[in-house]
Amino acid sequence: MKIYDLPDKHGHFGPYGGTFVAETLIAALDELLAQYQHFRDDADFQAEFAHELKYYVGRPSPIYHAKRWSAHLGGAQILLKREDLNHTGAHKINNTVGQALLAKRMGKTRVIAETGAGQHGVASATVAARYGMECVVYMGSEDVKRQATNVYRMKLLGATVIPVESGSRTLKDALNEAMRDWVTNVENTYYIIGTVAGPHPYPMMVRDFQAVIGREARVQMEEEYGRQPDALIACVGGGSNAIGLFYPYIEDNNVRMIGVEAAGKGINTHQHAATLVTGRPGVLHGNRTYLIQDDNGQIIETHSISAGLDYPGVGPEHAWLKDCGRAEYVAVTDDEALSAFHALCRFEGIIPALESSHALAYAAKLAPTLGKDQLLLVNLSGRGDKDMTTVAQQSGIVF
Amino acid sequence: MNRITSTFSVLKAQNKKALIPFITAGDPEPEMTVTLMHLLVQAGADIIELGVPFSDPMADGPTIQRSSERALHHHTGLKDVLTMVTEFRKTNTVTPVVLMGYANPIEARGYGNFAMAAKEAGVDGVLIVDYPPEECEEWVQQLEDQKIDPIFLLSPTTPKRRMEKVAKLAKGYVYYVSLKGVTGASHLDLVDVRNKLAEVRSLISIPIGVGFGIRDSVAARAVAELADAVVVGSRIIEEIENSTRSALLDNVNNLVKSLRTALDEINGTITSDSEC
Numbered sequence A: 001m002k003i004y005d006l007p008d009k010h011g012h013f014g015p016y017g018g019t020f021v022a023e024t025l026i027a028a029l030d031e032l033l034a035q036y037q038h039f040r041d042d043a044d045f046q047a048e049f050a051h052e053l054k055y056y057v058g059r060p061s062p063i064y065h066a067k068r069w070s071a072h073l074g075g076a077q078i079l080l081k082r083e084d085l086n087h088t089g090a091h092k093i094n095n096t097v098g099q100a101l102l103a104k105r106m107g108k109t110r111v112i113a114e115t116g117a118g119q120h121g122v123a124s125a126t127v128a129a130r131y132g133m134e135c136v137v138y139m140g141s142e143d144v145k146r147q148a149t150n151v152y153r154m155k156l157l158g159a160t161v162i163p164v165e166s167g168s169r170t171l172k173d174a175l176n177e178a179m180r181d182w183v184t185n186v187e188n189t190y191y192i193i194g195t196v197a198g199p200h201p202y203p204m205m206v207r208d209f210q211a212v213i214g215r216e217a218r219v220q221m222e223e224e225y226g227r228q229p230d231a232l233i234a235c236v237g238g239g240s241n242a243i244g245l246f247y248p249y250i251e252d253n254n255v256r257m258i259g260v261e262a263a264g265k266g267i268n269t270h271q272h273a274a275t276l277v278t279g280r281p282g283v284l285h286g287n288r289t290y291l292i293q294d295d296n297g298q299i300i301e302t303h304s305i306s307a308g309l310d311y312p313g314v315g316p317e318h319a320w321l322k323d324c325g326r327a328e329y330v331a332v333t334d335d336e337a338l339s340a341f342h343a344l345c346r347f348e349g350i351i352p353a354l355e356s357s358h359a360l361a362y363a364a365k366l367a368p369t370l371g372k373d374q375l376l377l378v379n380l381s382g383r384g385d386k387d388m389t390t391v392a393q394q395s396g397i398v399f
Numbered sequence B: 001m002n003r004i005t006s007t008f009s010v011l012k013a014q015n016k017k018a019l020i021p022f023i024t025a026g027d028p029e030p031e032m033t034v035t036l037m038h039l040l041v042q043a044g045a046d047i048i049e050l051g052v053p054f055s056d057p058m059a060d061g062p063t064i065q066r067s068s069e070r071a072l073h074h075h076t077g078l079k080d081v082l083t084m085v086t087e088f089r090k091t092n093t094v095t096p097v098v099l100m101g102y103a104n105p106i107e108a109r110g111y112g113n114f115a116m117a118a119k120e121a122g123v124d125g126v127l128i129v130d131y132p133p134e135e136c137e138e139w140v141q142q143l144e145d146q147k148i149d150p151i152f153l154l155s156p157t158t159p160k161r162r163m164e165k166v167a168k169l170a171k172g173y174v175y176y177v178s179l180k181g182v183t184g185a186s187h188l189d190l191v192d193v194r195n196k197l198a199e200v201r202s203l204i205s206i207p208i209g210v211g212f213g214i215r216d217s218v219a220a221r222a223v224a225e226l227a228d229a230v231v232v233g234s235r236i237i238e239e240i241e242n243s244t245r246s247a248l249l250d251n252v253n254n255l256v257k258s259l260r261t262a263l264d265e266i267n268g269t270i271t272s273d274s275e276c
Helices: A023-040 A043-057 A067-073 A092-105 A119-131 A141-146 A148-156 A171-185 A202-210 A212-225 A240-249 A316-323 A334-348 A354-369 A385-394 B003-013 B030-043 B062-073 B078-089 B103-109 B111-121 B137-145 B160-169 B190-203 B217-226 B234-242 B248-265
Strands: A016-020 A063-065 A077-082 A110-115 A134-140 A160-164 A189-192 A231-235 A256-264 A280-284 A286-291 A328-333 A375-380 B018-024 B048-051 B097-101 B125-128 B152-154 B174-177 B208-211 B229-232
Touching (some): A023 A043, A063 A212, A067 A334, A077 A212, A077 A354, A092 A189, A119 A148, A134 A148, A202 A212, A202 A240, A212 A240, A231 A354, A240 A256, A240 A316, A256 A354, A328 A354, A334 A354, A334 A385, B018 B030, B018 B062, B018 B248, B030 B048, B048 B078, B190 B217
Parallel strands (some): B048 B097
C-alpha cells in the first residue's frame, strides 16, 4: 500500500508547494491540472510516452559501475545512472517529451520555455521540432552571452530565443518573462516548466515524468546487484533529476537520499546557490519553498559555476523531504565540483556535466568513509560537452 | 466605517467614480514618495495604491518592474513603505491607502506582525497579487483582526464559482483585471469588460475597480462608465520615468488631473479644473 501520497489535492507538500499566482493564471493552471489528471491515467498517453522514451530518448539508461574511480577512492562502490546518454545529453528530455505530448493533446500549437544554461531550452526546442509545434524560449541576456552554443542549437531546432533584459538577466528573470507570455497567450500556448518548481501541478507533473529514472533504477539494481543501493546522490538546483531518482525510493527507508546543492565560492561568501542548506521558506514563482533571500524578502542573486544549479529557489517537495528528515541536503563548492569533473574524465572516460559533478563531488567525499560493500547510486544527470568553455576558462585556456 | 467604504459612499452620493492611481514606493527615490502621494490627492485621486517593491514582480509588465528596480536600488523595503504611509498620515487622515505587492516580503515579515504594523501606519487595504483565495485563509484572518481590507483580483478568466469565493473574502473593493496579460499592456477590450462586469456585479456587492491597460483619458472615461473605480498604474509610472526631476511633479499632476476630468465628465459633473 502506498503511504506517501503527496502532494495533496491543492498541490501542498506539508506547508510547501501550492498555487501562489495572480488570478490571471488560475484558469490556465486549473485547465492544465484537469488535463494532466485525465491523461495521467490514460493508457494511450502512457503507452505513447513509454514508446517515445524508448525510441526517441534512448531509454532505459544503464547503471554503470565506476570501478576504477571507486578503487581509487578506496571505499564504497560508486554506480552511475547514465542520464547523460539520453538524447540531447541530459535528463531534461524525459520531462519535455511528457509535457509536449500533453500539450499536443490539449490542442496547443505553441510551446514556451524558460532556460538558464540552455539545456531545458534545447530539450524544449527538440520536442517542439519533433511534434511540429512553434517554440519560444526565454533566456536572460547574460545567459545568452554565456551560452552562445546552446542558443545556436535552439535556433537550429527552429526555436525563437528571446533575450530577457529585466532584473538580473538570468534564469529567474527568464521564468518571470515566460509566465507573462503565458498569461497573455494562454489560449494557444503551453508553458513547459523545466524543473519541479512553479505552481501546482508543475512540481507533481514534472516529478512524475522524471520518476522514470528511479523506477528504472529499482529494476536494474535488483537485476544486476540483487539489491537496492545504500544511498542515492543527486545534484539539486530546482531538483528535477534528484526527485526523479528519489521519488520511487521515498518509502524505502533503508535507502539514504542525499541532494547536493551548489556552494559556489563557499556558503559563507554570498556567492552560492545552496537554497536548502542556507535559505529560509518564502513564496516565489508560484510556490512556497526555501529561498535565498534578504531580510526584506527580496530574492538575492545566486552563483554557481554550473548554470543549471544557479537558482534561488528549489522544488517544494525537496523542502518537505528536508523538513521531515527523509532526505539530506548538503552543498559542495565550485572547486570541489571541478575536481570531481576531472576525476571522472580521467578515471572513467566520462565527461560529466558541471551540475552532475556536484553529486559526484559529494560521492567522492562520502565513499572513503564507507565499506567496500556499500553501493552509492549517483545520478549522472547530464554530459559535460556543453561545459567545455567554462572548464577550459578555469584552467586559463581560451578557445 | 473605514476609509475605503466611506470614500466609495461619499462618491456614490455625488454620483462620481473613484480614481485610483498606482505608484511604486521608493520610485524614483524614497524621498519623493510622500510628496507624490499628497500630489496625487490634490490632483484628484480618491484612493492611492502604493506598490511594495519586489525583486520578481511576475504579474507586472516591464514598466512597473523597472519602477520596482529603481526603488530597490534605493533599498526600499516593506518597513520603509510603512514609514512612508505613517508620514503621509501626519497630514492626510482621509484618503485611503492600499498596499499592493507580492507575497515574499510579507512572508519574511510574518502575517500578524505585518498586519499590526500596517494598521499602525494607517494602511486601509492590502492586495497581494500572488495570494489567491485558495492560499490565504490565515492571511485574510490576520488582516481582518486589524480591520484592514483584503483586496482581491478578478480576471476575464475567473469562473463564477471562484467569484463566489472572492465575494465571501473580499472587502473594500475588488480589482478587475481588464485584459489577459500583464500591467501596462495595451489591448483593452471594452465589450469584454462590459459583459464580464455585469456577471461580477451579479455576484459581488462591493465596489469594482478596473485596471490594467488604461492608458489615457479616453480609456479612463470608457471604463468609468462601467466600473466604480478606475485604476491607472503603468501610465503614471511612465510619466515618472520619462520626466526630468524638475518637471516630474508638474507632469504627474497634469496627467492625474486629466484623468480626473475624464472621470467626472461622464456624469456631467465637470470640475473647475477641467478648463485648464
